[in-house]
Amino acid sequence: MTKVLIILLILLVVLALIAIRYRRHIVMGIQVWKAFKKMRETTRPAEKQVAGRNDANVPLVKCVKCGTWVPKTNSMSLGPNTYCSTVCVERSEVRV
Numbered sequence: 001m002t003k004v005l006i007i008l009l010i011l012l013v014v015l016a017l018i019a020i021r022y023r024r025h026i027v028m029g030i031q032v033w034k035a036f037k038k039m040r041e042t043t044r045p046a047e048k049q050v051a052g053r054n055d056a057n058v059p060l061v062k063c064v065k066c067g068t069w070v071p072k073t074n075s076m077s078l079g080p081n082t083y084c085s086t087v088c089v090e091r092s093e094v095r096v
Contacts, residue, residue: 065092 058071064081065088
């Protein structure tokens with residue numbers, strides 16, 4: 001048990017010496033990390049707000065083939081019929 005404590009003590013001393021020697025680099029790394037974190041936090045809400053506003057104002061339409069409700073901007077209209085994707089257009093019996 002004492003051998004383990006001595007080894008841990010030696011490791012702590014070595015880590016402390018490394019931290020003292022490279023303290024400027026460690027501080028700079030922490031500052032860079034905080035800057036990246038702040039940039040990431042400031043850009044996320046803007047993306048969510050734009051997506052939320054667009055989705056809230058766009059009416060939903062129902063796919064003729066599968067019955068899925070999709071935003072009108074993401075749908076495909078062929079005459080009076082509205083489809084959710086190209087897969088549903090290909091599966092339907094209506095050909096253009």
